[in-house]
Amino acid sequence: MTEFKLGRASSDSHYRLKFFETTGSTNAEGLAAARAGDPGRCWFVTAQQTAGRGRRGRPWAMPVGNLAASLLVVVPNHPATAATLGFVAGLSLDEALRSVAPDLAFRIGLDGVEGTGAAGRRDRLRLKWPNDVLLDGGKLAGILLEAEPLPDDRLAVVIGIGVNVVAAPEGLPYPATALADLGVGIDAARLFEALSDAWSSVSRVWNEGRGFKSVRKLWLDRAAGLGETVAVRVGEQVFSGVFETIDEEGRLVIRSPEGLIRTIAAGEVHFGTVATSRQ
Structure with missing residues (x-):
């Protein structure tokens, strides 16, 4: 049995x-613990997750060997501030991946030059709004936040993190990849150990939302599609425009071809100008 441990x-x-050998959902375990009075700062990790879920209630397949981990934190009941924990999670996972597999950080251009131009180094790891981590343009990891109010004006927030370590789901309407597909020989336990340490560091910067300005800057430095045209599906509507930034609450800001600035709190981003109904 692979041993999971904190950094x-x-x-x-x-x-x-x-740690659970098998559980339906690490997020569900975290929420159940919060209802039972757990004070937070607790990771829930499993070797096999049988009923994981993603955004909009979609099932999240997790073969044995992939990483399924959730962190329960208890914070003041300010939902908008708590929502920015997704950016903390993305940055933490990005830091963890770079620490355990440094070769993932950059792809060297065909000319071998480590420059910043088109033929130089290209950052392989990017953060996709709101809560995905991309590797070479494919989805490597997803992050799901769930929250429930607690007594005394507190909020239990569970941050679920699923990483394709050994295999990526098939039949998705978007590219997906796994570490093993690219010859990265780390296991879920090693990645989790690094993730737990990275979270400890980045969350101190976040500081219950007071440091989100710094987190926002770090996230934007690693954002996928910044300055490019994106299509954002919000319910049944699709909005296209240039990805300008995220604002002080972590909302997506895009500029339409007509120059209209639109701020989006929740939606699904697709690169390019088209988001099909299947996406």
Whole structure:
């Protein structure tokens, strides 16, 4: 059995770990613990997740060997601030991946030059709004936040993180990839250990939302599609425009061809000008 453990920095910051050989959903485990009075700062990790879910209630397949982990935190009941924890999670996973597999950071251009131009180094890891991590343009990981109010004006937030370590789901309407597909020989336990330490560091910067300005800047530095045309599906509507930035609450800001600025709190981003109904 693969042993999952917290990183040293995470343990020193008084995080805890609950491991399950098999469970339906690590997010569900975290929410159940919150209802039972768990004070938070607890990771829930499983070797096999049988009923994972993604955004909009979609099922999230997780073969054995992939990483399924959820973190329960208890914060003041300010939903807009709590929602920015998704950016903390994305940055933490990005940092963890770069630490355990440094070769993932950049692809060297055909001319071998490590420059910043078109023929130079290209950052392979990018963060996609709101909560995905891309590797070479394919979805490597998804992040799902769920929250429930608690007594005394507190909010239980569970941040679920699923990473395609050994295999990526098939039949998706978008590209997906796994670490193993690209010859990266790390396992879920090693990645989780690095993730737990990275979270400890990035969450201190976030500082219950007071440091989101710094988190926002770091996230934008690694954002996929920034300055490019995107299509955003919001319910049955699709809005196209240039991805300008994210605002101080983490909302997507796009500029339409007519120059109209639109701020979007929730939606699905697709690169290019078309988002089909299947997407």
